[in-house]
Amino acid sequence: MFNKNKNFNLLSLMLVALTIAYLSVAASFQKIRPESVQSFSFTIDGRERNYLAYVPKNFADAQSAFPVVIVLHGGGGPMGNAEMMMETSGWAQKSEREKFLAVFPNGTLRDPGKPVELKGNIQEWSDGSGRSYAEQNGVDDVAFINMLIDDLFVKFPADKERIFVTGFSNGASMAFRLGVELSGRIAAIAPVAGVFSNPPSALNSPVSLFYISGSEDKRPEISTSKNPFNTSILEDKRPQASPKEFSSFSQNPVALWAQMLGCPGPSKASLKDRNVRTIAYAPCRGNSEVVTYTIEGMGHVYPGARTELWEEGADNPANDIINATDVAWDFFKTHKKTSVQSLLHNDQCQIFRERNEKIKCWEKALTDELKERGLEASFLLFKELYNADQDFAGECHAFTHLIGTEAYNLFKNNKDFSVPAVVSFCNYGFYHGFMEALLTTGGNIEEARKFCAYIDEKLAGKNPESPEQCYHGIGHGNAGVHDKRLWGNADAIITQGLKICKFVADTKDRLYRCASGVYNAISDFHTKGEFGFSMDMIDMEDPLKICSEQSKEYQEPCYGNMKSVVSTVTGGDFKKVTAIVSKIPDIHNAEVTMWYLAGYNMNTKLYLKDYSSDIAICRSAPSDLYFPCIRGLATGFLWYATPEEEYKGALNFCALDTLLSEERHACFLEIIPRLSFYYSYTKVMEICETKLVPDAWKETCRTKQLNQKINSN
Structure with missing residues (x-):
């Protein structure tokens, strides 16, 4: 007997399954919300230029500035103007999900009086190769995009440190040019199947590069005055790179860009998912990075685009090995523009050949920034210097210690003193320096405890470890160094320090943190030769001997915080460090150490x-x-x-x-x-x-x- 309900339920399940399957395939190409697309135009050099902006939902409610991705269409084909690029690339949908502003400018028609065509009357960019109508007729697309960025800052809460450019084919070539000529404004570019024309010898400001191409793309990737692909009759007045300047790199856009950024040699080529060959250059100047994906067997297409829109007979249909939009955004969101100020500071410090001189220069830069612009600005500069130089990164804890010391002067003189969550950088050295300054320049334990209570109130939700590290800072700062009678006497300083820790700590965990700070300070006094201590006072055969002599409750924080002494004794040889730890008799203490x-x-x-x-x-x-x-x-x-x-x-x-x-x-x-x-x-x-x-x-x-x-x- 026919059961209508049973068959209806079965049909419903099938429809649900088919719907889910369809949605999973079409997820990256959900319909664009028409109300999110806004059109703008302005006049430059006597020409009216226009662009589309895709504004994500809830954009107006944003509490902070939005990143901007400028997406440049190709020269003809299914990605041949702003609207087609928006429809086929998936950048609008990505903007909706990831909450950034996607911008789609239009190039110049060969015949402005006629409608755009897939072939023939196409829209093009003045990409520096000399091939396009736009360039041969003096269209300045660099000036257009520069003014477009200015326009965005007027109309939207755009983030000046996160301006990115991507594009396909002719648009990719234009992205290369913008990365060079607007390097002061753009954080990163992601060209897909483009030509890098007439590369300069260097970039004025670091711009990261993520380049995607197909192994079967027959179009050349480098266009120079000697390359027959460049048919330009226009003189290119930009500074040109001589062959000698790139002698250490093969002639490809990625290697050239890496050399312009002062990157080290590339990592070994590796296969991603067996079909994508990857090469990376890092670290480069200003925390920049250069990465390339070469897709095996792919021609001149935009991978992951809506394949049904590619004209029949294209070099190679777009494929699903990767989605160019997804991987480009993943790259973009990890790169911000390094500020001109931090680059200036770093360049000034790089003139010193001696490492100690560079460190002194960086210390002055951080201190000046703190005094002139405040604590958060100082840590912002700290972060950018960390990303720009490995020597700085290797001393990062000491630099946060310095900021803490200098910040105490702000604290004691400014009732509105505010501590941002970023003081957690590099293992909370800020609290070490702050508490040392507080307890050695007239402050007292009660004031230190009140400061930690303030940290608990302000930062516990943002950085739960901060209040506990504040107590570690108290131990570090109260280690008796202000009493000269205790100098050089480790036992006396430890006894005095632990006594204060018992008084100030309101939980067992905070007592542990405070005690660990005391031993941390003792270790540093020895290695730095401060307060009557030196490495001559350490038993080189048993540098942790002092810890075995502590009462059991304090052995663990002692063993774990004599780090600098052990590192100095072993010369940083990790194998020797392990050998020293293996001699600790108590297994638990050995594991923690x-x-x-x-x-x-x-x-x-x-x-x-x-x-x-x-x-x-x-x-x-x-x-x-x-x-x-x-x-x-x-x-x-x-x-x-x-x-x-x-x-x-x-x-x-x-x-x-x-x-x-x-x-x-x-x-x-x-x-x-x-x-x-x-x-x-x-x-x-x-x-x-x-x-x-x-x-x-x-x-x-x-x-x-x-x-x-x-x-x-």
Whole structure:
């Protein structure tokens, strides 16, 4: 008997399944909301120029400035003008999901009196090659885009530090030109299948490059005055690069761009998903980066575009190996424009050949910025200098210590003194310096405790670890150095310091943090030769002897915080560090010390791409220290990696192919719960949903917020 309800339910399920399947395929090409598309025009050089702007929903409610992606159409074909580029590329939909402003300018028609065509009367850009009608007739598209950017700042809350340019074919070639001639305004470019015409010898300001091309694209990638592809009859007055200037690189746009940015040699070419060859150059000047994807077997197309719109007989149909829009945005969102001011500071300091002279120059720059523009501005400069120079990054904790010392003067003289969450940079050295200044220049313990209460109130939600590190700072600052009678007497200073810690700490965890600060200070006094101490007072055979002499409750914070002494004794040799730790008689103390020292070991190694030697040392350690060592290496990224992006380094380390499966497990088990101490709950939830967290760990990431504080410094 026919059952109408049963068959209806079956049909409904089939329709639902088909709908889900359709949506999964068409997700990146959902319909564009017409109300989000706005059209603008203005006149420049006597020509009316226009562009479309896709404004995401809730744009008006934005609490901060939006990134801008300028998307340049190709010369003819299915991406031949602004509207077609918006319809086919997926940038408008990406804008809606990721909340940035997508802008689609129009080039110049060969015959402005006739409608645009896929072939024939096409719209083109003056890309520097000399091939286009626009260039041969004196159209200045660089000036057009420059004025367009000005127009955006008037009409929208656009972020001046996050202006990006991408484009296809002729539009990609124009992106190259804009990256050179508007380098002071653009943070990064992502050309797809373009020509780099007449490359200059250098960029005035760093601009990162992400280039996508097909291995079967027959169009040349470099156009110069000697290249027959360049049919220009116009004189190019830009500074030209001689062949000798690029003698160390092959003639391709990526290598040329890398040399203009002063990048080191490329990483080894690798295959992504077996069909995409990748090459990367980093670190480059001003924290810039150069990356290329070459798609095997692909011709002159925009990968991931709406394939049904490509005309029959194209070089190669667009394919689904990658989506150019997705990968370009992933690249863009990790790059911001380094400020002219930070570049100026860094350039001024780079004239010094001696490392110590550079450090003094950077210290002055940070101090001047703090006094002139405030604490947050000083940390912004700090972040940019960190990204610009490996030597600066290697001393980052000391620089935050300096900022803390200088900031105390603002605190004691300014009732409206405000501490931003960024003071957490580079393992909270700010609190060390601040408390040392407070307790040695007339402040008292009660004032220190009130300051930590202020930090607890203001920053606990944004950076849960900050209040605890403030107590570590109290221990670091109150280590008796203001009483000259105690100089050179470690036992007396420790006794006095721990007494104050017991008085000031209101929880067991904060007592631990405060005590760890005392021992941290003792270690630094020895290595720096301060307050009557020197390395001559350390037993080179047993540099941790002082810790074995402490009462049991203070042995752990002592062992874990004599880091600088151990590093000095071993000359930074991690294998020797491991040997010293293996001599600690108490297994628990040895495990904690191994974790601390492995993390400290990463302070000067984070710029490396290969950590296999350190991993090998962990594997050769005694069995009890093996996993604490691996976990410590990963934690070092949270302490010292790129400010505000520390989690990326840690999670990428945990995902290394060179790690064994049990090592990766131990690594993720350490890092994922620890995220909740360095970032707000909202930020942790965002991190959980990124590709950095493997699917198998996402549920743990969403739910494993540790309630009990982890001892970390």
